[in-house]
Amino acid sequence: MTNQIYPCLWFDGQAKAAAEFYCSIFKNSKITEENPLVVKWELNGYQFMGLNGGSNFKFNEAVSFTIECETQQEIDHYWNHLISNGGSESQCGWCKDQFGVSWQVVPKILSQLMADPKKSEKVVTAFMQMKKFDIEKLINA
Structure with a gap:
């Protein structure tokens, strides 16, 4: 269906x-x-x-599609393909494809990391410095 x-x-x-x-x-x-x-x-x-x-x-960031990824390999796959052929990188896992559509390529573990009160502030600080998410750096924040 x-x-x-x-x-x-x-x-x-x-x-x-x-x-x-x-x-x-x-x-x-x-x-x-x-x-x-x-x-x-x-x-x-x-x-x-x-x-x-x-x-x-025209498209803008008011609407985006989120791709929740299990692994860094998945993040790399979607990110690299979406920004190819004239797409562009933005901050914190956001990018635009060649047609101007906005995407968020995020690690599935992010919500778990953000739910930990002892870790969440460090995770936010880490991802605010990223364009494409790096799962290992988020886990080690």
Whole structure:
């Protein structure tokens, strides 16, 4: 069953290119439907829709997609692919892809580290100095 509620991303004629890009990064992903106006795809079972709506609207950080990662290898995979081809790095695990969509690539262990009152302040200090998260540095903070 696909999700009944899913995001629609507004692209300036690049919906299919975006869908192909995202499907190349995430396992178990595929384009499920396409026509000149709309492209639908699934990333790990979650449905997305891209609309070729023109240049009226641009993406910004008010909406981002979070990728929770088990390992540093996963973080590196998603981060490196998302910033490739004109994407950009930001702070604290945030980046933008080539289409301007914002992503948060975060270690799953982060919430556990933040829940420890003795460690949380040091963890925040550590990740405020990072662009891409480094799990080992967070654990050792």
